[in-house]
Amino acid sequence: MVRNLQELYQYRALLWALSLRELKARYRASVLGFLWTFLNPTLSMAVYALVFGVLMENAPARYPFYLFSGLLPWFFFSTSVLGGTTSVSDRKDLLTKVRFPAQVLPAYVVLTNLINFVLSIPLLFVLGIAFQDSPTWHLIFVLPLLVLQTLFTLAITYLLSALNVAFRDLQHIIANVMQLAFFLTPVLWDVRSVKGIDRFGIVMSADEVQRAIVTVNPIAALMTAWRDVFFAHQVPELQPLLVVAAITLIVLWLSSAVFERRREEFAELV
């Protein structure tokens, strides 16, 4: 794992150049160009604000702002995983023609989405101001959360991209799994609004259920933490994040090992 990250650092120029190109390429032929990086989330914010702020009158208070504080980090995760899964299998042109450090491919997809996410955070503040909210000192938690989520996403992406080379069905499975995960993760809904269970002989208090969700689903823990920072202005709970950190380390170690092992086969299989 350490070697993997070291190599990534060694190839940082390549990583950076590919990410920049990806960001530029996305809007290359358009008139507004790079402006779309900001325009796209702004417009989708406007849509949500219209639906939940104007049309749906019984929506929770400040719901569009609430929604976006979870939606932006979710997009960072989901687009990285979806794009990262095919990142190795789609680059036959590079892998079979040049000696190429394959782990740069999933890494640059994650980095591109990370940059996109960071660039969209100011928009969240603008939206907050529209809802009479302003950022607080809790923003100091943004950096550690960014590092944690980036590493977690990187770990998942490594694993999926390596497996997808041999098993192409994975990319379609992942697309559906991500949709399911979107609804299982507290993005649209609030984890603290989940009630206790007393059914099928299982009795759990609301607190226990909430804790279980956050523990089982590392993304839920991350989303809840982002919400605490951006929306609720409170210190995120440490314990679920420590669990995420532990999971991240294990998955990163595992997926680096899988990636290392399969790397030599990539050029033959893509």
Next chain:
Amino acid sequence: MSNAIVIDNVTKHFQKRNRRNESTTLKSEVVRLLKGQRKLKEPATHIEALKGMNLVVPRGTTMGIVGRNGSGKSTLLKLVTGIYAPTTGTITVNGRISALLELGAGFHPDFTGRENILINGIILGMSRNEVKSRVDEIIEFAELGDFIDEPVRTYSSGMFMRLAFAVATHVDPEILIIDEILSVGDAHFARKSSAKMNEFRQSGKTILLVTHDLGSIETWCDAAVWIDGGKTRMVGDPRQVVSAYRQAIAAAEAEGDRTGHSALSAPGLALPQVEAAPAPAEVKSPAQVVELRLRDGVGAQPSAFSADSALEVYVDLELSSEARCDVSVEIATVSGVALFKTLYSAGALPAGRATVRLTLPRLGLGDGAHVLTATAWSAGLPPHALSKSLVVAPHPSGLGLIRPEHAWSTEPRSEPIPASPAVKATAQA
């Protein structure tokens, strides 16, 4: 570390993806599972691309690789480059490698030539600063003019290849690996690329070259290896290797004509063994051509000679004993057509070094890359020869293999010459 590349008993297997009579679709897999056939009818099959290959490439050597389609040449290059890992055996590479397996890897069509130089250079292993410092050199070499700031998708295929070749050759590698890409662009650019290759050779870089153009192997390479059926079949002097290879192909074709099938009918099969070519004579010629130096009239060594300039050929000989020595110099096209040959009896020369000079006051050859061969021999003993490429620069209005001295003029107006009776007769008929 005098060896740039050492390949030790390397094998490479590829797994066949599709088994005969069995397509591996989801449906067939489910059916197989339901029928309880856990094992496949046919065990997983391998393709043995390399079957125990050995090769040593000394530093500073230009080594040509010949062999038929499917003999394992490209697999070998990919193994040396590090794209594939060997199944067994080891490959040791000393020095920075640049592989020109395919030009323009990672080019993005929507980006300008300049932007693609940066990313392609980084992909090929240069640092950002290295690329930046060489960007002007690359642009100049590619000769794209204003197109350098246009998106690559608007380029003609020739422009695309020129840009890609320019980046790839400016990586400044210690070991250069080339797979059939020397003929990029038009005649002018092809000459420029040849000159660039020459520059690589002269600066002591190691080059590994795969090409089916046997003539260029003979001219360019210091050594050649013939790969056949995934093994090294012959290593040595390029002329000998190429000639043995040609004989084996001819033998296989003759066999095919006779029996209706031969090693040539299936890809990758080894060619038949040929009766050993007249064994290299045991008696070594007392006179060896050790060096061949080409200069123009003023002592310079241009990458391309002008047809109007002089050519001086210095043939450096090494004599093991005092002997009467004859020397010939022949200029031929790359495809082997002799253009000019001259003989000289140098008379009795003492043992040791001697130099023979041939002067052509005016070269008088058409443009292109030619092969100049100097041969030295003593009566009754086998000759020894050395070749060098001789590049002649094109002339704006010139065409053809030769360019004799000539003059044009306009004659003063005069009465038309009366037609001859013969012409009249034809006209009336």
